[in-house]
Amino acid sequence: MAGRPPGTNNTKRFAVELRRSKLAEGHNDKRSIPDQTVQLRLRRADSSRITRHEQLDKLVLLSFDDFRLRQDEPSGNGHVLFATARDSAEYIAKILKTGITLNNITYHFCGHSNSQQKSRSCFMYAASKAEIAAKIEGLRDFSKLKSGGKKVKRIGLLFSTADIAIELSPDRCEDIADIVYHDYTFTDGCGLISKQLAREVARKKHIVHRNMRYLPSVFQIRYRGYKGVLTLHPALLGKVQVQFRDSMKKFGDVKDHSFAVAEYSKPYNFGYLNDEIILLLHALGISSDTLLRKQTGYLNFLKNVSLCEPRTSFMFLCYQGEMELAERLLLEGPDSVRSTCGRLVRAEYTKMLNKREEQRCRIMIPKSRLLFGICDPFGKLKAGTCFVRITDDCDGVAKTIIGTEVLCTRHPTLQFKVVDCPELTHLVDFFVTWDPDIIPRRLAPAAEYPGVKEKAHFGMIAGDDQAEFFAKSNNTSLGRVKNLYLKWARIKGPLSEECQQLNRLFSQCVDGNRIRVPQALEDPSEASTETHPFILDILHASARAIIDIALEKDFDYEEDTYGVVDLLAHRNELAMSESELIQLVLRACSRLPVAKGTLSLIMNGLLRSELLTPGEVHKFRLHGANLHWKPVFQSSSDRMGRFLSSAARALQSFHKKLIILQPDERLILMIYIPQKIENASEVDVGEEVRVFALPRSSGTDSVNYRVTPTKKHYRLYCDDSTFQLYESKGSNTFVFLNRGQLDPSAFLNTKNESERRAKKQETFDTGVNAECRASVALNKISAPIQKHEIYVISNRDVESMRVLDAWLHFVDTEEVLPLFDREPSEYTVVTAADLDRSTLAPLVATVVIDRDTVAVRGAGGIDDVRQSLELLNEVGQKTQLLDACTEVLAMSMDGTCQIPGKEILLLLLDFLPIAPFLIETVLDSDLWKRDTAVVMDAAAEIFPVL
Structure with a gap:
């Protein structure tokens, strides 16, 4: 079905023939509005705590991905213009508030998960707005939340896609306190789960790795009002099977006891260098040649796989977890997997260079893993150390990395010394790298990422408010901030003050929060041609050249045999365990007669003693x-x-x-x-x-x-x-x-x-x-x-004894960089005598330099008042600042002021966090008593800070 969305405020109506059989099979409707046409299709419904108990024909998943409203050009020449982002958002809000009618059934806005907010999709439900509100509030009382954004995020937890593993009684759970030091919560979002319950969850979710049962060490969960990760804790042996931290509890009183798993730790999850990590590593001293060598090595590896070279193809299939294909390669030869290897390699190329000609770096680092980062729940680790335990790609054995430093990165890039901690060896799998080639010798402190203040909302937050929040939140800020970041990184480097400010803004808007980019960061100048080549330009050009050659040319490859002996000779390059290797070799050798002592050779390690x-x-x-x-x-x-x-x-x-x-x-x-x-x-x-x-x-x-x-x-x-x-x-x-x-x-x-x-x-x-x-x-x-x-x-697992000792590959930290570059200067206290009168407005100079606070009554605009107050505070004239504030409040009530009282109050409210001694003067003023109602929203944001 396709059509132009009408521009009226009425409910949008569509008629289409639907087959009930599809709905009964677990499909729900999805309406997509990608540009100007409306598409309707059935898709398999994702499981969530909201949708799993509902009849699927009552749900419509509405998607506005890449939607931009079109407007006909007034000249009538047939050209179509795109509306502004604000107009598009208002149009989406109208659709969500009025609802859509499909086959005479009206659907209204119901909600969305946090990931759906980023992908611009939401659920519509076949019921009235009042019924939908009652259904949502029936799961938990959200009325106490005073922030629209926070309420949307809390409800979003109920819509999060997560497979329901088990029904977990609250009697098997308990809340435990967080570990907090100097206002920092070390255990934020990190709870504990017993091995018994973890095995039950893994069994119910059918968690397997290469056709074998697998017990993850970390689960990302959703349960009632809790959100976060749970890590294995063998000491939980009694009735209590789960311990939730206070920081994991986002809301309470949820009647649904379903325990859902969103994600869990997996072995052989190799890490990749991307553009952002490469920029930071290069700024910390990793050379262009080193990064270029890593990229060329990985691309040559992929090229050999695309040519179906047996040894590299076998390694690649093991890395991808395609063990059946790896076995087919061994038994039937390269031709049996040639097309599959080519398809997998092309998929890797697409991640580096997409159809929009957008290019990004993607370099696999074998000596790295993508791991869950959790706190030390036992207090065994010292400051600056971490415990890293991985499944080794050489033999499939769980090993603890020791004796060196590792690089950890998400937002900041951190270096830690790794240590062995026996109390943590049950955690088998936690971007962490111990590759000495890319561990920098220079170190910069981790950047700070301040939280976002949620705007308070007084009154009931209705479904229409949530719909408007969804409509007006978009991901354009993410792309805009990233583009500005790359421009400033090209000019000044990623450790510059401008890039660090943009990093903070990026961390704030990544969850849909609205941000405002400072004017000083908006329009960076073009990079000088005399500067050094930009590292991303070097890597992108090299990758494009290698990929173009690999895709355009059809290489002739001489057939090579790859047998069991080759497999055993190169076992250290394969991502498989010893058990998997032996099973594969046994199947390959099944046509040969069984030699005496074969079982002993497999079961008894002494027969392989050196x-x-x-x-x-x-x-x-x-x-x-x-x-x-x-x-x-x-x-x-x-x-x-x-x-x-x-x-x-x-x-x-x-x-x-x-x-x-x-x-x-x-x-x-x-x-x-x-x-x-x-x-x-x-x-x-x-x-x-x-x-x-x-x-x-x-x-x-x-x-x-x-x-x-x-x-x-x-x-x-x-x-x-x-x-x-x-x-x-x-x-x-x-x-x-x-x-x-x-x-x-x-x-x-x-x-x-x-x-x-x-x-x-x-x-x-x-x-x-x-x-x-x-x-x-x-x-x-x-x-x-x-x-x-x-x-x-x-008979117990001996692998907890194994370590990966990188003692000889230690990389020294030779230089510690400051968070911001500062030029040394002598400290001086600024006074009014240091101000240049010629640079100030006459009224401001009279108030600040001449200390005539009564002159502030002659201010013709709010800017003169603001500059006067800021300068008085800056030069330390607290008494004059108090007098000027008193004069401003008084003139707004005696009829001599040209500035609206609301503007004066908003200015003073913004000023209170840096001059809290003015609070009593402002709150006791007649202006505050008269106009409190009109500035209450702003006051609610300011006073919690104070």
Whole structure:
């Protein structure tokens, strides 16, 4: 259906044939007014707490995306002119207030979610305005809200698209206080959820990852009047399954108990550099060459995928989560997925260059993730540190990043030092990057983003008020502010004062708030041709050239085979877990006969040890498939400095542990410990511990291969720096491990942290220092430990022990920039004597410089009064300011004033926040008592601030 929207105030009427079957299948009507025609179509209804219980034929989703009202040109030559944005908004408001009639059923404005407000769409409901208001208020009493914008946002929570997971009784929930310090709420919007309830939600929502059940660590939820995120908290074991923070409660008394999930954390969610992040990184010192190299590398990767090069195509499909296609590529060859790979790559190109010729940077960073940012609910982290735990794309194992600094960005760009916090290891997935190439050495403080004051509304906020708020809110401010930001960034850089002001305005209008751009920021001059090339111009031009070549030319690619051996050889480049890799390889090898010992090779990690030979494992019958040995530390991949701390955590967490040491090329030692050892505690182990000696100078049949059990009075002590196995007292020690004494002369005088770490590691590699030393009373052998492994047997998850140690890739912060550039100057107090009389209006000069406050009565306009008051306050003449205010209030009542009383009161109300000592004078004046009603809205905004 199409037609020109009539320009009258009457209800808009349309007739069209609808099939009831479609409505019964979960579709509702959608009317779209994109330009001047009206389109009607059926679309599947999104689930929300408002719409899920309604008959769908009572709902119409009305969209005004890209709508601009047209007006015929008065000359009558057939040309059509677009109306102003204000006229278009007023037209939309008329439609929403009067309603639309479809097949003789009238629909009135009902509401919209916050995201629908940005996309310019809203729901109309087949009922009268009074019935709709009663339905909305029946869900919760919104009458106490005195701001139209706030009421719209609160009602918008009920319209938010979110799948209803479960019905959650309020008895299973409780409110807990926020953590607040110096008026800053650290726990804003961050609650807690038990593992039991999280599993129930994941099961009801059918949350799976690559056909396997997946338990997210963070849920973005909507429940009754609560909004925010919930993070896993294993300690919630009783009746209370959810703890909501006070800051999450937007309103109360909601009868609907449906627990809805809007979003949840996902693994392998790689981060991308966009225009805004690139501008900030470049301003903080990341070179154009580095950013260009990152972009070229990613675009070349996509080009190889579009050519269906097997290895890169397999990696890309794994990154995209297309595991069935990746398996088809492996089993059937590149031709089986060529068209799909081409389509996926073209979709990536479209995100960089769309049909409107709008270009933006999009560079995938493998060493990054898009994560949920939540507070530390346990107070374990120190200031300036963060806990980052990701699913590693190399082996699919959850790992904690440690030993370096990471870059976090949303609005501000922040750097944090990452630390390991065992209390947070249940949080598997939280733009964060640890790529040392793009972590800047310069640092600027985070910008401040002030909140927006909501305008108070006295009286009932009706549906028509909400409809008008929707009609007059638009996204043009976002684009306008962004364009101004890019212009100023091109001239002065993104750290300039102008760009930071525009950043604050952008953060305010992103939620639909109305803003006013200062005149000084409106019309920046063109950038000089003598300045350095703009970084975005460089990247955009390079990307366009590479994409154009990739789309226009048809490359000939020599067929390459990609088999199981290649898959295993490049497993560190694949975003899949070890389990997924093994399943894929097993299916690929299903036509081959099963070799003896295959199950043991899969289930028993000792058979893949880098220190033990298969014969040595068989010698002590440690090779069985029923022995599920799992590695938690291997010196080939883990830094030796973490050996003792990893040993202490493994001894405390698991019952059966096996520590494998190689003190010398001729000897292997294994220590078997079959009980838990509390950290930093002396524990009786009696006759339970076994020490295996495996001399490499003899064969596995040699009698020198022996097992030595401990005796009755043996004890064991272990912490982050010491491991000691001894009999009765410490002087009778069997095995002693501790951190080696360091000779710091080689790295003591280095100028920064990254160089110091590199020099320190060099002393370990050359043998000058040792990160761990050992003394072993076994045939009088005593030597520095060279290699170590720790294995455990456990049915529980050992992956919480794994870390991604970036200790050697630390990036120093070499310079801290001020928030704004300031030129140093001597501080002086401005007085009236410093003012230039020639630059002031005569009346203002008389009032301020000559201190004749009575002269203010001769003001011909409000500007003279305003300038007089501002200058009196600026030069510190508080007494004269009070006298001038008294004169202004008096002249407005005695008939000698040419300025309306309302204008005077509005001026004084605006002035009160910076001169609060005038409050009593203003409120006791006759002018205030006479004209209070006409300035009440402005007063309501001012007085809460005071």
